[in-house]
Every structure is written in structure tokens, then in C-alpha cells.
Amino acid sequence: MLNIPSLERRWLKYKIKSYFPYILFSLLTVTLIIVITIFIHLEESNKQTLPTLVKQKSKDIILQTKDINPEIILEPSMQFIETMPSTVSQSTTTSVSIPILPPKNLATMQKIAPISPPAKIAQNVIIPPSLITPTIKSTTQPSSIKRDTATFDIHEIEDRFKNNSNPHLGLYIARYHYDHGNYNEAYNYALKTNSINNTIEESWLIFAKAMVKLGKTDQAKKTLQLYISQSNSDAARNLLDSFEKDVSK
Amino acid sequence: MEHSLFSKPKELFIDIVNPRDYVQIDSVSHMYQNLKSSVQKPLKMILLYGKPGTGKSMLLHKLHHDLSKHQKVFMIDIPIIDENDFLRVLAQKIYGHVNRDAITLTTFLELSSAVNYPQTPIVLLDEAQLYSTALMEKIRLISDARALKFVITLHKTDDEDIIAKEHFQTRIWESIELQNASPEELKIYIQKKLLKSNCFDVANMINDKNIKIISRLTKGNYRDANKLMFSLFSLYAWFEEYHPSKINYNSLKPKYIEMAAIHTGLIHA
Numbered sequence: 001m002l003n004i005p006s007l008e009r010r011w012l013k014y015k016i017k018s019y020f021p022y023i024l025f026s027l028l029t030v031t032l033i034i035v036i037t038i039f040i041h042l043e044e045s046n047k048q049t050l051p052t053l054v055k056q057k058s059k060d061i062i063l064q065t066k067d068i069n070p071e072i073i074l075e076p077s078m079q080f081i082e083t084m085p086s087t088v089s090q091s092t093t094t095s096v097s098i099p100i101l102p103p104k105n106l107a108t109m110q111k112i113a114p115i116s117p118p119a120k121i122a123q124n125v126i127i128p129p130s131l132i133t134p135t136i137k138s139t140t141q142p143s144s145i146k147r148d149t150a151t152f153d154i155h156e157i158e159d160r161f162k163n164n165s166n167p168h169l170g171l172y173i174a175r176y177h178y179d180h181g182n183y184n185e186a187y188n189y190a191l192k193t194n195s196i197n198n199t200i201e202e203s204w205l206i207f208a209k210a211m212v213k214l215g216k217t218d219q220a221k222k223t224l225q226l227y228i229s230q231s232n233s234d235a236a237r238n239l240l241d242s243f244e245k246d247v248s249k
Numbered sequence: 250m251e252h253s254l255f256s257k258p259k260e261l262f263i264d265i266v267n268p269r270d271y272v273q274i275d276s277v278s279h280m281y282q283n284l285k286s287s288v289q290k291p292l293k294m295i296l297l298y299g300k301p302g303t304g305k306s307m308l309l310h311k312l313h314h315d316l317s318k319h320q321k322v323f324m325i326d327i328p329i330i331d332e333n334d335f336l337r338v339l340a341q342k343i344y345g346h347v348n349r350d351a352i353t354l355t356t357f358l359e360l361s362s363a364v365n366y367p368q369t370p371i372v373l374l375d376e377a378q379l380y381s382t383a384l385m386e387k388i389r390l391i392s393d394a395r396a397l398k399f400v401i402t403l404h405k406t407d408d409e410d411i412i413a414k415e416h417f418q419t420r421i422w423e424s425i426e427l428q429n430a431s432p433e434e435l436k437i438y439i440q441k442k443l444l445k446s447n448c449f450d451v452a453n454m455i456n457d458k459n460i461k462i463i464s465r466l467t468k469g470n471y472r473d474a475n476k477l478m479f480s481l482f483s484l485y486a487w488f489e490e491y492h493p494s495k496i497n498y499n500s501l502k503p504k505y506i507e508m509a510a511i512h513t514g515l516i517h518a
Contacts, residue, residue, distance in 0.1 A: 011518065014511060
């Protein structure tokens with residue numbers, strides 16, 4: 001004999017049991033969709049808050065790069081001129097430094113001119129090289145002073161260099177350290193820059209000069225000779241001559 | 250209840266083997282023709298095997314029903330496990346040898362040679378997997394001596410390949426395997442059974458979706474299908490009596506089919 005009410009109850013149980021995996025699956029799917037939606041929403045809201053911070057940072061960076069890049073490209077270091085006076089005095093007066101300066105810098109130099117660098121240079125011709133350096137520095141200082149007053153942190157630039165290995169940044173840092181008397185750092189960064197791009201003349205010059213400052217004059221000469229043999233650089237040749245003259249003195 | 254639309258269909262699906270209820274389905278009738286022609290050949294043994302509920306017994310009964318009109322056929326549908334009883338019953342039923350004492354194989358063979366039939370008598374053995382190896386060996390010897398021809402049915406189980414058994418491997422000349430019904434065959438089976446008894450209204454209620462469910466639940470097993478349909482029509486008979494509004498006369502309700510399956514144990518709920 002059939003017990004219909006009991007059968008109906010059992011059937012209901014069976015139906016719930018058979019639909020359970022589907023219900024579970026749809027619940028999981030719905031949960032997953034909700035979680036994904038929330039996650040996407042959170043990510044979007046993060047993106048909206050982040051830009052304000054990023055914008056500020058990127059503005060700084062843009063400002064810095066605006067400050068830095070032109071300097072790097074347009075202001076090749078004229079430091080080796082420090083040692084140039086003796087050569088200059090013997091050969092052709094102060095005209096050596098002039099052709100190297102790009103037009104923009106010429107303008108700046110002209111602007112700076114009232115500080116009377118030419119006169120100083122003229123004086124430097126007579127004054128011994130060891131005494132000239134500070135005065136020459138004073139002629140080149142304005143540009144480096146500009147960089148120092150700019151709102152940048154050398155460590156930040158070093159970090160950027162570490163990240164992107166831009167040889168221009170390397171050169172900039174090497175030049176910065178050389179200007180600030182950190183010859184070890186200057187040597188290291190010039191070396192790194194050379195290893196990244198071995199065609200940047202100024203980097204080789206800073207490298208050699210830093211070596212001289214660190215008492216490795218012979219090594220500096222060898223390096224310069226090697227560089228001259230490859231690049232036939234006049235500036236390098238002049239610097240090498242200046243080293244040799246210093247040694248002979 | 251007596252005059253219920255579903256009481257007659259319910260009776261149709263009572264699980265009893267009756268050759269008159271045999272429903273012709275293409276594949277089964279093809280097999281039956283094969284079996285019939287095999288019986289006419291001078292074969293010693295014919296094996297009919299398949300999973301339980303595939304219609305072996307029905308086919309054997311049908312064969313017995315059809316052959317008994319023309320020749321000596323004896324069917325043992327309930328296995329006689331005892332060897333002496335087996336030979337004694339055979340001797341009595343085929344050769345008319347009435348003896349309460351045990352009969353040896355030699356005596357039996359002597360009896361068979363003494364009685365001369367125009368055609369070799371046929372013995373139909375249902376559920377032959379229940380016979381002992383020793384008895385099967387005797388059956389083999391009897392068939393080897395051409396005293397009798399045996400048609401035996403066996404359950405084909407997954408863990409035991411009976412056909413591979415030694416005493417069948419060398420002796421059987423013909424073996425026929427019966428398969429479970431496909432949904433289409435099951436539909437024909439159910440509808441033919443209903444139409445045969447003029448249950449047109451109920452037959453029209455069974456649609457393809459219903460058959461799909463029935464086939465899924467019974468896996469095409471005729472015995473299970475019979476049980477399910479019996480329960481289903483019992484259920485419908487109950488609803489017709491107590492809640493006629495719950496019956497849709499256009500088609501069978503899947504819910505009721507599943508309830509019937511729960512009742513018959515095809516669904517464990």
C-alpha cells in the first residue's frame with residue numbers, strides 16, 4: 001500500500017538533495033561575482049585616490065627632470081678646464097673653452113659674464129694651476145649652484161639611476177660628486193656611466209680626473225690614452241697633457 | 250478504485266513472466282529469431298546471457314511456448330540444484346521414466362538411447378548460474394552424447410565473465426547476449442503493452458520527457474521498468490481516487506514518476 005504523504009516528503013527531500021549542488025554552485029558563483037565586483041570597485045577607488053599623490057610626485061619628478069635634463073645635455077662639465085690654464089697659457093689664450101659651450105650656455109655664460117669670469121680666466125693664465133682651480137670653479141659654479149638650489153635630492157637621482165641606468169643620469173651624478181669633492185663617488189658613477197655608454201666624453205674625463213684626485217694618476221693617464229686611441233678626443237688629449245705637465249712639475 | 254483509469258495499466262506491469270505478455274521490440278525480436286533458428290541447428294548448447302532484467306527469462310518462456318507446439322521441450326525455470334533430482338526430473342519429464350530412486354548419468358543416457366524422438370528434445374534452463382560445476386559437467390556430457398539439446402540462460406555479472414568458464418567455452422556453439430533497452434525501445438515496450446490492453450488514454454499520457462526520466466531511472470532494465478510503472482499507476486490510482494484535481498491527463502507528472510521510483514527503491518531518498 002502506498003503511503004503518499006510519506007512519499008511526497010521523501011520526494012521533497014530527494015529534490016532538495018538533488019538540487020543542492022546546483023544551489024551551492026550558483027551561490028558560490030554569486031558570491032564570487034560579488035567579491036570580484038567589490039575588488040574591482042576598491043581598486044578603482046584606490047586608483048582615484050592614488051593619482052593625487054602620484055600627480056604630486058610626478059610633478060616633482062617632471063620638475064626635476066626639467067631642471068636636470070637640460071643641464072645634463074646642454075651643460076657638459078667644464079671641470080677639466082681647471083687643469084687647462086697652463087696649456088691655455090702656452091697655446092692660445094682662453095678660446096679653448098668657448099667652442100665647447102652650446103649656444104644656450106653661451107647665453108647663460110654671457111649672463112653670468114658680469115661676474116667677470118673672462119677677467120679671472122685671463123688672470124688665471126698667469127697664476128699657477130694650483131691656485132687657479134678655485135677661481136675657475138667660481139666661473140663654473142653658477143651652473144652648479146643652480147643645480148644645488150634646485151629642489152632635488154641627489155639620492156633620489158641615484159635611485160632613479162639604479163632603476164633605469166640612464167647614462168645621462170650617471171654622468172650627472174658623477175659630475176655632482178666630483179663638484180662636491182666626493183671623488184670616490186664621482187669615480188664610481190663615471191665608471192658605471194662608461195660601462196653603460198662608453199661614448200660619453202665627459203664621463204671619461206670625470207673618471208680620469210677623479211682617479212687623479214684619488215692619487216691614481218698613472219691609471220688615469222692610461223685610461224685617457226686608451227680613450228684617446230679609440231675616440232681621438234681633443235678634450236681628453238688636453239686633459240692628458242695637463243696631467244703629464246703636472247707630473248713633470 | 251476498481252473502475253480507475255489506472256488500475257488496468259497497473260496490472261499490466263506486474264512483474265511476472267508470461268509469454269502472452271511478450272512485447273515485440275525490433276532488437277529483441279531479432280534476437281528471438283536468431284535463437285529460434287539456432288535451436289533448429291544441430292547445436293549442443295545455446296547460451297542466452299545478459300544482465301538481470303534484460304528479458305532472458307521472457308525470451309526463454311516465449312521460446313518454450315512457441316517450440317512446445319512442435320517438439321519435445323522441457324523448461325526448468327526454477328533451478329534444480331540437486332544432481333540426482335535434476336536427472337530424475339529430466340528422465341520423468343522427457344522420457345516418462347517414473348522412479349523415486351536416484352538416477353545415474355549412465356542410466357539416464359541409456360534411457361535417452363531407448364526413447365527415440367524425431368527431433369532431439371530441448372531442455373531450457375533458466376538461471377543456470379545457480380547450477381554447480383559438477384552438474385554443469387553432467388549437462389555437458391548429456392549434450393555431448395546428443396541425448397538432449399540445452400538452451401541455458403545466465404546472468405552476466407561485471408566481476409565474473411561466465412562465458413569464459415571452461416565448461417561453456419568449449420561446448421557452446423551459439424551465444425546470444427541481451428542488452429538493456431534504449432529509451433526508444435522502452436517507449437515502444439511500455440506503449441505496446443498499454444495499447445495491447447486498450448489503455449489508449451494512459452498510453453497517450455506518456456510523452457518523450459516521461460520516457461527519458463523512466464529510462465534514466467531504470468537504465469533500460471525491463472524488470473525495473475515494470476516495477477516502476479506498476480508503482481506509478483498505483484500512485485495515479487490513489488490520486489484519482491483521493492485528489493483527482495492533482496492529475497494532469499495530458500502527460501505523466503515527473504514528480505509522480507520520481508515518487509514511484511522512490512517507492513520502488515530506484516531512488517534512494
